[in-house]
Amino acid sequence: MKKAHNQLKSLFASTIIKDDEVSGFFENIPIKEKALKYFDFGHILPNDYKLDAIRWITKHSHTSN
Numbered sequence: 348m349k350k351a352h353n354q355l356k357s358l359f360a361s362t363i364i365k366d367d368e369v370s371g372f373f374e375n376i377p378i379k380e381k382a383l384k385y386f387d388f389g390h391i392l393p394n395d396y397k398l399d400a401i402r403w404i405t406k407h408s409h410t411s412n
Contacts, residue, residue: 373383
């Protein structure tokens with residue numbers, strides 16, 4: 348099963364986007380406070396990522412009430 352997963356991961360990576368493309372795009376983002384994170388969880392994001400996203404959205408949401 349692990350071999351099939353690795354083959355699928357390799358196929359996905361080779362047909363969708365390359366690490367150097369991601370890194371190049373990321374480096375061209377002009378803001379200084381940024382992070383590039385990879386997760387090997389398929390279509391389900393890990394809870395740690397969800398918590399990071401909530402923190403980021405909360406920090407960067409500028410609402411005026």
